[in-house]
Amino acid sequence: MINATNLTKQYGAKTAVNGVTFSVKPGMVTGFLGPNGAGKSTTMRMIVGLDKPTAGSVTVNGKRYRDLSAPLQEVGVLLDAKAVHTGRSAFNHLRALAATHGIPVRRVHEVIELTGLGAVAHKRVGGFSLGMGQRLGIAAALLGDPQTLILDEPVNGLDPEGVRWVRQLTRSLAAQGRTVLLSSHLMSEMAQTADHIIVLGKGRLIADAPVQDFIAGSSHETVRVTSPRANELAQALLTAAGPGSRARIDPLGINQLQISGYTAAGVGDAAAELGIPLHELTPVRASLEEAYMELTENDVEYRTGGTLEETKR
Amino acid sequence: MTATATIQAPPRASYRLSFGGLLNSEWIKLRTLRSTLWSFAIMILLSGGLGLLMATSIDTAGTGDFAMTPIGVVQAATSGSVMIGQLIAAVLGALIITGEYSTGMIRTTLTAAPKRLGAFIAKAVVLFISTGIIALVSAAASYLAVALILMGRGQNASLFDGDVLPHVLGGALYVACVALFALGLGTLIRSGAGAIAGALGAILVLPVVLSLVPVEWINNLRPFLLDAAGSRLASGMMGDDWTFATSALLLAGWTLVSLILGVFSLLKRDA
Numbered sequence: 372m373i374n375a376t377n378l379t380k381q382y383g384a385k386t387a388v389n390g391v392t393f394s395v396k397p398g399m400v401t402g403f404l405g406p407n408g409a410g411k412s413t414t415m416r417m418i419v420g421l422d423k424p425t426a427g428s429v430t431v432n433g434k435r436y437r438d439l440s441a442p443l444q445e446v447g448v449l450l451d452a453k454a455v456h457t458g459r460s461a462f463n464h465l466r467a468l469a470a471t472h473g474i475p476v477r478r479v480h481e482v483i484e485l486t487g488l489g490a491v492a493h494k495r496v497g498g499f500s501l502g503m504g505q506r507l508g509i510a511a512a513l514l515g516d517p518q519t520l521i522l523d524e525p526v527n528g529l530d531p532e533g534v535r536w537v538r539q540l541t542r543s544l545a546a547q548g549r550t551v552l553l554s555s556h557l558m559s560e561m562a563q564t565a566d567h568i569i570v571l572g573k574g575r576l577i578a579d580a581p582v583q584d585f586i587a588g589s590s591h592e593t594v595r596v597t598s599p600r601a602n603e604l605a606q607a608l609l610t611a612a613g614p615g616s617r618a619r620i621d622p623l624g625i626n627q628l629q630i631s632g633y634t635a636a637g638v639g640d641a642a643a644e645l646g647i648p649l650h651e652l653t654p655v656r657a658s659l660e661e662a663y664m665e666l667t668e669n670d671v672e673y674r675t676g677g678t679l680e681e682t683k684r
Numbered sequence: 685m686t687a688t689a690t691i692q693a694p695p696r697a698s699y700r701l702s703f704g705g706l707l708n709s710e711w712i713k714l715r716t717l718r719s720t721l722w723s724f725a726i727m728i729l730l731s732g733g734l735g736l737l738m739a740t741s742i743d744t745a746g747t748g749d750f751a752m753t754p755i756g757v758v759q760a761a762t763s764g765s766v767m768i769g770q771l772i773a774a775v776l777g778a779l780i781i782t783g784e785y786s787t788g789m790i791r792t793t794l795t796a797a798p799k800r801l802g803a804f805i806a807k808a809v810v811l812f813i814s815t816g817i818i819a820l821v822s823a824a825a826s827y828l829a830v831a832l833i834l835m836g837r838g839q840n841a842s843l844f845d846g847d848v849l850p851h852v853l854g855g856a857l858y859v860a861c862v863a864l865f866a867l868g869l870g871t872l873i874r875s876g877a878g879a880i881a882g883a884l885g886a887i888l889v890l891p892v893v894l895s896l897v898p899v900e901w902i903n904n905l906r907p908f909l910l911d912a913a914g915s916r917l918a919s920g921m922m923g924d925d926w927t928f929a930t931s932a933l934l935l936a937g938w939t940l941v942s943l944i945l946g947v948f949s950l951l952k953r954d955a
Contacts, residue, residue, distance in 0.1 A: 420798040421791055422954040437798035444699045446795075454791040456717065456783060463716035464792075470709035471796045471803075472699040511792065515699055 372397055372550055373418060373519065377427035380413050387413040389574035390427065395552045397518075400545045402565030402582070403554040404663060406671045409571040411554050412451050415523050418552075419448050431519055443472045443515030449508040451523040451554075457497030461488055461507050464496060469514055482510040487533075501528030509537070519550040526555060538564045558660035570663070572670025582659065589662035593631045594638050597651035601626040604647050608633060611641060629655070706797055706806035714810050719779065724818045727772045731765035731822035735829030738764065744839060754834050754841035758848055761826040763919035766855035769819045770862045770887055770914060777866030778879035780811055781946075785874045794955045804871070804950055808864055808943065816860035823852045847920060854917030854928065861939040862887065865910065868942030872949045887911045910938040 373395040380388040388410040395401045405411050416422040418429050420436040431439065431446055439445045455464050465479045483492050486506040491499065496507065505528050512520060520541070526534045534557075541564055545551045555561050561568075568585045570578035578585060598604050605620045605628055612618035618632030630638055635654040642649050657665075714720050738761045743751040752760070784790040797803035827843055834841055843849055862883070870879035887910060894906050906912060907926070913935040915921050917928065926934075 416954075419795045421794060439701075439798070441699050441701055442798055443701070443796055448795055450788075450791055452788050452791070454788040454795075456713075456787045456789040458717045458719060458783070458787075459713070460716070463712065467709045467712040467716070468792060468796055470712055471705045472701050473705050474697075474699050478697075516697065 372433070373429065373431050373521075373552060374433075375414070375418070375427070375429040378414065378417060378424055378429050379426040380410070380417060380422060381425045386574050388417070388424075388571075391571065391574070391576045392427075393569050393576060393579050395519075395550055395569075396567070397550040398545060398548050399566035400541050400551045400553055400564055401567045401569060402561045403552055403569050403571075404556075404561065404667075405554075405571035405577075406667055408573075409667075409670065410574040411571055412523055414571070415448070415450065415521055415552070415554070418521060419446060421450075441472055441515065443468070443474070444517055445515075446519045446521060447512035447515060447517035448521045449505075449512045449523055449525055451527075453504060453508075455496045455504070455507060455511075458495060460493050460495055461499075461510070462492040464507070465510060465514060468511055472515060474514060478514065478516075482513050485513065486510040502530060502533060505529055506533065517549075519552075520544060521552045523554050524556070525553065526557060526560060534560060558658070558663055562659035568659075570666060572667050575670075577670060578666055586657055586659055586662045589657040589665055592634075592657055593629050593655045594633055594635045595623065595651065595653040595655050596628045596630060596638055596642075596649060597626055598628075598642065598647055598649050599626055600647045601628050604628070604638075604642055604645070607645055607647075608638065608641055627651075701797060701802075703802050703806065706802050707809060709796075710803070710806045710810040714780070714814060717783075719783075720776065723772050723776045724814075727769055727818055728822050728825050730768045732825035732829045734764045734768065735761040735826030736833065739830040739833035744834065744837065754839045755845045755848065757834070758827055758830050758841045758843070759846075759851065759919065761830045762823045762848065762852050763855060763915075765822045765826040766819070766859055766914065766918040769822055769855070769859040770911070771884065773815050773819070773859045773863040774866045774883035774887060775880055776815065777811060777863035778870040778883055779876055780807065781867055781870040782874060782876035782879050786876060790955055800950050801947065804947060808867060811863050811867055812860045815863040816856050819856035819859035820852065823855060827852075850928065851918055851920060854932070855914070855919075857932065858914035858917050858935060861935050862910070862914070864939045865942045868939070868944070868946035871946030872942075887914075908934065910935070913938070 375391055375393050378388055378391045379386070391414065403411050413422060417424050418431065418436060428435070436442060436446065462479065462483065465482065466476060469476065469479050483489055486509050488503070488506050488510060491503055496504070499507065505525060509522070509525055512522065522541070525537050529537065538560065541551050541553055553564065562582065565582055567581050568578060569576065580588070596604065608630065609618060609620060612632065616632060621629045623629050635652055639649065639652055739757055742757050744754050744757055784793060793803055794800055831841060843852070865886070866879060866883035869882045873879045873882060891906060891909050891911055894902055894909065897903065913931045916926050916931040917935065
């Protein structure tokens with residue numbers, strides 16, 4: 372259980388995290404989303420005491436992280452940036468980390484096997500690929516068999532097999548009643564992994580809901596239509612909607628359209644009125660990605676498109 | 685990694701963060717980096733080489749201007765090993781912490797030991813003891829080199845003659861403290877280049893600068909510098925007014941100021 376209360380972090384004049392209150396509950400995977408620079412990593416760093424909050428507080432199982440008597444056993448953490456000395460081997464890195472808590476070397480071998488690092492365990496970390504580095508970071512997080520797991524972008528750089536493994540691992544840990552906080556930019560992966568979603572935008576909490584509710588709250592429902600007279604139907608729908616409406620029609624393929632701003636019933640009625648035959652009429656629910664994009668539209672700090680600008684809220 | 689692997693379900697083992705564990709961890713970290721092992725090896729080899737060079741090139745039999753007694757050569761060689769040792773200790777002490785900042789390792793160290801002070805003290809203890817022991821081994825290497833050459837000439841020199849042994853111990857103490865001095869600077873500055881420049885500057889450059897400034901009271905500060913304390917401990921030079929104890933106290937002062945600044949920075953700043 373992680374509880375953040377009015378958590379705030381300022382770096383000079385910039386407010387990275389702004390009065391965020393949330394709790395991460397045990398027994399489920401909580402997805403931590405937000406555009407780059409939204410404050411996710413800063414929040415995670417404050418949870419494990421690397422950064423000191425400017426205001427507010429955050430506790431793990433009711434205690435501040437620094438007051439835990441066995442931090443590695445309470446919380447396993449993988450941070451976004453590398454946190455390993457490049458000159459040391461993976462095995463020695465884990466062994467040194469284990470030594471702080473009196474964790475036996477047997478457990479070091481276990482996590483090395485578990486994360487598939489066996490073949491490279493005695494090679495220096497400096498030569499690791501991004502994926503191998505991630506596996507080592509996950510191994511370090513699992514070392515203390517922690518009750519709470521915090522993983523910042525764990526699948527970044529992993530191969531498809533590794534991505535699937537992380538999904539199954541986090542789900543099984545949550546099923547054991549542990550607390551899992553997971554950040555990722557891969558929405559399809561998050562949709563399959565997370566039970567609950569917390570979204571930050573520009574340092575503020577903008578959503579905190581179960582995944583189903585989060586998606587259902589999106590207005591981004593579309594209708595897929597197939598018709599031999601698709602063009603005619605599209606023209607009619609756009610004309611009927613009039614200028615300034617939210618209606619939007621994209622061609623999907625031959626005689627197929629994706630329509631937003633209309634319900635399936637609306638499209639069907641319009642087609643019947645014009646005598647246009649329909650071969651398919653399917654309402655399509657928004658994906659997590661669409662719901663997320665819609666929600667964070669105004670909170671993207673670094674927007675693609677050439678210039679780096681603060682977007683207006 | 686297999687797709688079905690999961691970690692053990694409870695019951696779980698009971699672990700605990702302890703100072704003994706931190707000491708053990710820092711000891712593993714120190715000896716599993718090639719740079720540390722190289723630094724120590726170079727320290728010993730250079731010291732032995734210096735002893736060899738001095739013993740072969742110095743006239744120990746004659747009575748000319750450049751002649752020295754056998755024990756004089758031993759003293760010169762062992763204090764020479766301190767000159768070498770201080771440079772390597774300064775680099776090592778700085779890198780042992782700045783290497784963690786530059787690679788990100790510090791985040792692992794501090795999430796395992798979130799109170800921070802324990803990890804820092806453990807690091808300092810391991811660095812102090814290992815550097816001190818290597819400094820003693822270096823002095824022994826330079827002594828052995830000298831003794832071997834002298835033996836070939838039918839002369840001998842004992843470590844237990846005169847002030848040799850106290851100065852060897854004093855020199856090792858100085859070298860180990862220089863490593864701590866650099867550790868403190870490194871923790872404060874967080875940059876390897878900056879910390880090395882700072883530590884070497886304090887040892888090598890500051891004395892020269894103080895001597896060159898044409899102001900008498902500044903010149904008079906010279907015996908209070910870190911390297912002056914080291915010279916007195918390692919060879920008895922520089923300062924008739926100083927005892928072994930007062931020099932050691934001065935050395936401890938420099939070291940503690942640096943360490944305290946480092947600790948203050950470590951505890952106050954975000955990692």
